[in-house]
Amino acid sequence: MGGDMLQILPAISASFIGLLSSLGMIVMLMAGMANAKERQLRQGKRMMLAIAVMEVAALAGAVWLMVEDRPWLASAVGIFPLVAVVVLLIVLVKIEW
Numbered sequence: 001m002g003g004d005m006l007q008i009l010p011a012i013s014a015s016f017i018g019l020l021s022s023l024g025m026i027v028m029l030m031a032g033m034a035n036a037k038e039r040q041l042r043q044g045k046r047m048m049l050a051i052a053v054m055e056v057a058a059l060a061g062a063v064w065l066m067v068e069d070r071p072w073l074a075s076a077v078g079i080f081p082l083v084a085v086v087v088l089l090i091v092l093v094k095i096e097w
Helices: 002-032 038-067 071-094
Strands: none
Touching (some): 002 038
């Protein structure tokens, strides 16, 4: 039983890190939209919705994989939002959004 918990712990940690990165990106998008034009507001709202949907799907997938006793795959699914947020941040900086 103790070995099972040690395998689940990285999956829980990865899911928590993914959640925090998604929330952080949503907050940064909100802060960046303070003086935005109408078009940028629409884009920002869509990006925030996409991030939220991605996070919910990643959390659901990670939990399902933990229940199915596949903790390392659950870790990969749980950390995916962090990777997506970093890529989105790089793209937004490059295009000077």
